[in-house]
Amino acid sequence: MRRISLWVFALAAVLAAGIGGYWAGVRGLPVAGLREWLDGEGTPVTAQPKATGAIIYYQDPDGKPAYSTTPRQTRDGRAFRAVRASEDVSFEERPPATADATPRRILYYRNPMGLPDTSPTPKKDSMGMDYIPVYEGEDDGSPVVRVPLGVDFH
Numbered sequence: 001m002r003r004i005s006l007w008v009f010a011l012a013a014v015l016a017a018g019i020g021g022y023w024a025g026v027r028g029l030p031v032a033g034l035r036e037w038l039d040g041e042g043t044p045v046t047a048q049p050k051a052t053g054a055i056i057y058y059q060d061p062d063g064k065p066a067y068s069t070t071p072r073q074t075r076d077g078r079a080f081r082a083v084r085a086s087e088d089v090s091f092e093e094r095p096p097a098t099a100d101a102t103p104r105r106i107l108y109y110r111n112p113m114g115l116p117d118t119s120p121t122p123k124k125d126s127m128g129m130d131y132i133p134v135y136e137g138e139d140d141g142s143p144v145v146r147v148p149l150g151v152d153f154h
Contacts, residue, residue, distance in 0.1 A: 053085025104135040 058080035060066040072080045109131035111117040123131050 049086075051084040051087045055082045056085055056087075057083050059083050104137075106133045107136055107138075108134055110134050 058068045058070070058072055060074065061078050061081050062074075066080075068080055071082075074080070109119045109122055111125055112129045112132050113125065113127075115125075117125075118134075119131055122133075125131065
């Protein structure tokens with residue numbers, strides 16, 4: 001009999017906590033300390049390095065694909081998040097920094113859209129995109145496309 005009453009008490013406590021949490025969430029009541037543990041999506045926050053550099057652009061605070069070059073607010077009055085230079089995404093492959101870093105020699109510049117057009121000097125294509133430099137040791141003449149590790153295409 002005692003075991004059943006413990007189970008009933010535990011079930012009642014879990015239900016009360018669930019209903020209370022739902023009620024607080026629907027009404028938008030803040031829970032002290034919860035923001036420090038979880039981010040806006042309910043996943044644990046990981047330690048991230050402090051953003052540095054100049055502000056490049058401003059992004060919607062919810063992560064939606066809305067950007068601005070000047071400070072702006074959402075329709076509900078929240079400020080857009082400033083994105084600094086260290087946070088900006090770059091898809092360019094950067095060579096690892098070494099103590100004896102010697103500049104690599106550029107062989108030629110290739111069309112960014114994959115066309116067979118090359119140039120011995122930097123230039124732009126018909127859409128205004130910069131030609132991509134091809135460094136010594138990168139071009140082996142094969143039709144294989146290399147994607148650097150860590151590039152996320154989402």
